[in-house]
Amino acid sequence: MTHWLLAPILIPLLGAILQIFVGYAPMPLRRVLAIITSALTLAAAIVLLNLAGDDTYRVYAMGNWQPPFGIVMVLDRLAAMMLVLTASLALLCHLFAIGGTDEGTRQFHSLFLFQLMGLNIAFLTGDLFNLFVAFEILLIASYGLLMHGSGSTRSTPGLHYVVLNLVGSSLFLISVGMIYSVTGTLNMADLAVKVPLVSGDQRFLVEAGGMLLLVVFALKAAVLPLTFWLPRAYASATAPVAAFFAIMTKVGIYGIIRVYPLVFGANAGEMANLGMNWLFPLALATLIMGVIGVMGAQTLRTLVTWQLVISVGTLLAPIALGSQKGLAAALFYLLSTTWTVGGLFLLIELVRSQRGSASDKIVMAPQIRHRTLLSSLFFFGAVSAAGLPPLSGFFGKLMILQSTTSGVEMAWLWGTILTGSFFTLIAYSRAGSVVFWRNIEGEIKNSTPVTPLLALSTGALIGMSVLMVALAGPISAYTSATAAQLLDTRGYIQTLQAPMVEEGS
Amino acid sequence: MELVFALAIGALTAGGVYLLLRARTFPVVLGLTMLSYGVNLFLFASGRLATGSQPVLGTAAQYADPLPQALVLTAIVIGFAMTAFVVVLSLRNLADHGDDHVDGDPKKRTPTSKHARERRPL
Numbered sequence: 001m002t003h004w005l006l007a008p009i010l011i012p013l014l015g016a017i018l019q020i021f022v023g024y025a026p027m028p029l030r031r032v033l034a035i036i037t038s039a040l041t042l043a044a045a046i047v048l049l050n051l052a053g054d055d056t057y058r059v060y061a062m063g064n065w066q067p068p069f070g071i072v073m074v075l076d077r078l079a080a081m082m083l084v085l086t087a088s089l090a091l092l093c094h095l096f097a098i099g100g101t102d103e104g105t106r107q108f109h110s111l112f113l114f115q116l117m118g119l120n121i122a123f124l125t126g127d128l129f130n131l132f133v134a135f136e137i138l139l140i141a142s143y144g145l146l147m148h149g150s151g152s153t154r155s156t157p158g159l160h161y162v163v164l165n166l167v168g169s170s171l172f173l174i175s176v177g178m179i180y181s182v183t184g185t186l187n188m189a190d191l192a193v194k195v196p197l198v199s200g201d202q203r204f205l206v207e208a209g210g211m212l213l214l215v216v217f218a219l220k221a222a223v224l225p226l227t228f229w230l231p232r233a234y235a236s237a238t239a240p241v242a243a244f245f246a247i248m249t250k251v252g253i254y255g256i257i258r259v260y261p262l263v264f265g266a267n268a269g270e271m272a273n274l275g276m277n278w279l280f281p282l283a284l285a286t287l288i289m290g291v292i293g294v295m296g297a298q299t300l301r302t303l304v305t306w307q308l309v310i311s312v313g314t315l316l317a318p319i320a321l322g323s324q325k326g327l328a329a330a331l332f333y334l335l336s337t338t339w340t341v342g343g344l345f346l347l348i349e350l351v352r353s354q355r356g357s358a359s360d361k362i363v364m365a366p367q368i369r370h371r372t373l374l375s376s377l378f379f380f381g382a383v384s385a386a387g388l389p390p391l392s393g394f395f396g397k398l399m400i401l402q403s404t405t406s407g408v409e410m411a412w413l414w415g416t417i418l419t420g421s422f423f424t425l426i427a428y429s430r431a432g433s434v435v436f437w438r439n440i441e442g443e444i445k446n447s448t449p450v451t452p453l454l455a456l457s458t459g460a461l462i463g464m465s466v467l468m469v470a471l472a473g474p475i476s477a478y479t480s481a482t483a484a485q486l487l488d489t490r491g492y493i494q495t496l497q498a499p500m501v502e503e504g505s
Numbered sequence: 506m507e508l509v510f511a512l513a514i515g516a517l518t519a520g521g522v523y524l525l526l527r528a529r530t531f532p533v534v535l536g537l538t539m540l541s542y543g544v545n546l547f548l549f550a551s552g553r554l555a556t557g558s559q560p561v562l563g564t565a566a567q568y569a570d571p572l573p574q575a576l577v578l579t580a581i582v583i584g585f586a587m588t589a590f591v592v593v594l595s596l597r598n599l600a601d602h603g604d605d606h607v608d609g610d611p612k613k614r615t616p617t618s619k620h621a622r623e624r625r626p627l
Contacts, residue, residue, distance in 0.1 A: 129576055136583045143590060147597075155598045156609040159530070162594055163607070166537050166587055167525065170544045173580055177544075180573065181551035 004051065005060040005073050007044035008083050008120040012037060016113035023106045031098040034109040038094045041116060042087035045080070052080035053478075055485060057495040059126070067126075067496045068190045074126035076492070077482040078331075082123040082254055085335055086247050088464075089342050090116045095457040096346050097240040101149070108148055115141035115244070122251055126496065128179070128186040131255065132172050135220070139165050142248065145241045146233065154236040161233040168219045171212055178209030189496035192262050192489055196269035207271055210264055214256070214275045221252025221312050223279075224286040231293065231305040239349030242301075243342040243461070249312050250338055257319060257327070262489050266322075279320035280409070284416045287313025291420040294427040300348045300360040303431055304341060307385050310420060311337040317413055318400045326403035327483035332476055333396030336468055340384045340393060343461030347377050350454060351435065356444040362431045367439040370450045375436040377462050382428035384465035387421045392468035397421065399476070506554060510546070517543030530595035530605045537591060541584040549577045 015037025022030055051058060052075055060073040094112060102108040118138025125131050143165075147158050180186055182202045183194040198206050215226075222230040230249070234242050256279075264274035290313055293306030315334055318326030348360050351374055358365035368374065384391035397417060404410040468475060485491065517539050524536025552573030560571035595605070602609035 129579070133579060133583070136587075140586065140590065143594075147594070155594065155601045156607070159591075159594050159598050159607060162587075162591055163525070163533060163537065166591065167540070169583075169587070170540050173544045173548055173576075176576070177548040177551035177573070180576075181553075184570075186572075 002051070002058055002060070004044070004047055005058060005075050005124065008041055008048065008087065009073075009117055009124065011041045011044055012113040012117040012120065015040075016110040016117065019110035019113065027103070030109060031102070034102075034113065035091075035094060035098065037113055038087070038091040038116070041120070042084070042091050045083035045087040045120075048075055049080040049084050051075065052077045055481065055491075057491060059495055068185055068187045071130050072126040072187065072496065073124040074492070074496070075124065077478065077485050078254075078257065079123045081331065081335070081478065081482060082250075083120060085250075085338055086116065086119045086123070089247055089338060089461070090244060092457045092461045093240040093244040093342065093346070096243070096349075096454055099451055099454045099457075101238050101240050104149060107144060111141045111144040111148070112241075112244070114138075115145060119247060119251065123254065126188050128176055128188060128191070128259070132169070132176060135172065135251070136169060138248070138251070139169070142245065145244075146237050148241060149238045157232045157236040160229055164219070164229050168216050171219075172216045175209045175212035175216060178205050178212065182206050182209075187496065188259065188262055189493045192265075192267075192493050193497075195263055195271060196267060199270070203270055207274060210271065210274045213259065214279070217252045217255040217259075218279075218282070219252070220255065221249050221316070222286075222309055223252075223312060223316065224282050224289055227286060227289060227309055227312075230309060231302055234305045234308070235299070235301045239346055242305075243345035246308060246338050246342040246345065249308055250315075250334060253312065253315055253319070253334065256316070257486065261322070261327075261486050262492060265487070265489060267489065273322060276320045276322060279316055283313045283316035283320055284412060285313070286310075287317070287416050287420050289313075291423045294424050297427065297431070298362060300351065300362065300431060300435065301345075303362075303427060304344045304348060307344070307424070308341055310424065311341065314397065314400065314417060314420075317416075318403055321404065321409060321413075322487075323403055323405070324480070324483045324487050326400065327486060328476070328480035329396065329399030329403050331479040331482055332399055333393070335475070335479075336384065336392040336396045336465055339461055339464035339468075340381055343377075343458055343464070344381045344385065346454075346458040346461060347374065347381060350374055350450050350458060351378070353448045354444065354450075355435075356447060358444075362434050364434065364438045364440050366442040366444050368436075368444070369447055370455075371436060373450070373455060375432070377459060378432055378436065380465070381462045382425075382432060384462070386425040386428050388425065390469065392465040392472070395469065395472055395476075506556070510550060510554060514543050514546045514550070517546065528607050530598060530607055533607060534588065534591050534595055538584075538588055541580075541588070545577050545580055545584070548580060549573055 018033060058075040061067060062071045115138050118134050118141055122131060122134035122138060125134055143162050146161060147154060182198055182205050183191055185191055185194060195206060219226045234245055237245060264271050266272055287310055290306050290310030293309060294303055297303035297306060315330050318330045352360040354368035355365050384393040387393040387397040401414055401417060404413050521536045521540030521543055524532040524539060552570030555569050558567040558569045559565055560569045560574050562568055599605050
C-alpha cells in the first residue's frame with residue numbers, strides 16, 4: 001500500500017484550501033502558489049505513471065477498510081495515463097490563466113484546483129459511488145468556472161449546463177441504486193465478480209441499471225442525442241476554462257472504458273458487452289453530427305467545440321467494438337485530441353484579442369498583430385485535429401482504422417472517419433484562410449499584445465502533438481499495454497480480493 | 506408500506522420531471538428538488554425496506570443495510586448544495602435578463618452563434 005496514490009488528490013485539495021485562505025493576498029503571490037500546486041500535481045502524476053509501468057495494480061484502502069466494504073483508490077496504467085494527461089493540461093491552462101484571465105474574482109484558482117482534484121479522484125477510484133462523488137466535485141467546480149468572468153452572456157448557457165448535469169446526477173444515483181439493490185456491492189472489482197452470477201428476473205434490474213449508467217456517461221461525453229448542450233456551454237466559458245473542459249468529455253469516455261470492459265465485459269455471462277451494440281452506431285452518428293457542426297460553424301470557438309464532439313465519436317466507435325487494438329488506438333487518440341483541442345481553445349483566445357470587434361467570427365478583418373506566430377500555431381493545431389499525416393492526430397486515426405477487422409464495421413468506420421476528416425479539413429482551411437489571409441485595409445484598435453507566457457502555454461499545448469510523434473513508439477507501446485491490462489480483468493479482481501493490510505502494520 | 510413507498514417515489518419523480526419541463530426557472534428548481542427527493546427515497550429503498558431494525562451491526566438480531574443510508578446521506582448533502590447553486594444561478598439569470606425564462610429574455614433570445622460572437626474581455 002503506497003501513500004503516493006493519494007498525492008494527486010491531496011496536493012490540489014491543500015492548494016485549493018490555501019487559495020481560499022490567501023484570498024486577499026497580493027495577486028502575484030497567489031498566482032505563484034497556484035502554479036506550484038499545479039506543477040506538484042503533475043510531478044505526482046508522473047511518479048504514479050512510473051509506478052504503474054510495471055503492470056501491477058496498486059490499491060489504497062481509505063482508512064484501512066477492506067475493499068468490498070471500504071472505499072479504495074486503484075492505480076493501474078489507465079488511471080496513471082489519465083492523471084498525467086489531466087495534470088499536464090491543467091498546468092498549461094493554469095499558466096495561460098495567470099496571464100490575466102484569473103482576475104475579476106478571487107475564487108478562480110481554488111475552483112480550478114478543486115476541479116483538478118475531482119478529476120483525479122474520478123480517475124483513481126475503484127468504487128461506483130465514489131465515482132459519483134468525484135463527478136459531483138468536478139461538476140460543482142466546473143459550474144463555478146463556467147460562470148467565471150464578466151458578462152451576462154454566460155448565465156443562460158450556465159443554467160442549462162447545471163440543470164442538465166443535475167438531471168444526469170439523478171440518473172447516476174438511480175442506476176447505482178438499481179445495481180446495488182441486486183448485487184449488494186458498488187466496488188467495481190466486486191461487481192465484476194457478482195454481475196455474472198445474477199440470473200432470472202433480477203438480471204433485468206442490473207441490465208437496466210447498466211444501461212442507465214451508460215446514458216449518464218454518454219451525457220458527460222456528449223454522445224449524439226445528448227450532445228447539444230456542449231457547444232453553447234463551452235463556447236461561453238473563458239479560454240483556459242474551455243481548454244481545461246476538453247478533458248471533461250473524456251471523463252465520460254473514461255467511465256465507459258473503466259466500467260464496461262470490467263463489469264459488463266466478455267466474462268459477464270448473460271450481460272456480456274451490454275449496450276456496446278448501441279454505442280457503435282451512436283458514436284458514428286456523433287461523429288457525423290460533429291462534422292456537420294464544424295462545417296456550419298460561424299466562429300472559431302464553435303468550430304473547436306464541435307471538434308470536441310467529433311473526437312468523442314472517433315473515440316467511442318473503436319471502444320464499442322471492444323478489440324484490444326481498437327482500445328489501444330483510442331487511448332492514443334484520446335491523448336492527442338485532448339491536448340490539441342485544449343491548445344486550439346487557448347489559441348483562439350489569442351486570435352480573438354487581436355481582432356477587436358471582429359472577435360473570433362470567421363469574417364474578413366484587418367490584419368492581426370503576431371500573424372506569423374498565431375497562424376502557424378493554428379496550422380499545426382488544425383493539421384493535428386483534422387488528422388493529416390505529420391502530426392499525432394493522423395497516427396491516432398490511422399491506428400483506429402487499422403484496428404477494425406470485420407467487413408461491415410470496417411466499411412462504416414472507414415467511411416465515416418475518412419469522409420469526416422475530409423470535411424473537417426475543408427472547415428479548418430476555410431476558417432484559417434478567412435481569418436489569417438483575407439485581410440481588409442485598416443487597423444484594429446485596442447488589440448492586446450500576446451505576452452510570452454500566453455504564447456508559451458498555447459504553443460506547448462499544441463506542440464504536444466509534435467512531441468507525441470517523436471515519442472510515438474513508447475506512447476503506443478504504453479497504450480497497447482494499457483488496453484491489454486484493461487481487457488484482462490482477472491488481475492484487477494484478484495488484487496482487490498487479496499487482503500491488503502497486515503494486522504498491526 | 507411497499508406500495509405507499511413506491512407511489513411516493515413515482516409521484517415525486519413524475520412531478521419533478523413535469524416541473525423540469527416547464528421553461529421557467531422557479532418550476533425547474535422545484536422540479537430538480539422533487540426529482541432528487543424521489544431519487545433519494547429510491548436509493549434508500551435499494552437496501553430493502555424494514556421496520557424496527559437498526560443500521561448498526563451487533564445491536565439487534567435483524568439489522569438494516571447501512572450502506573444505502575450512507576449513500577443517501579451523501580446524496581442529500583450534495584443535492585442541497587447543488588439546489589442552492591441553481592437557486593443563485595437562477596436569480597443571476599433573472600437579474601441579467603429581466604425574465605425568468607430558462608433561455609433568458611424572450612425578446613433577445615437568439616441562436617447559439619450570437620452568444621459566442623458577443624465580445625467579452627480576455
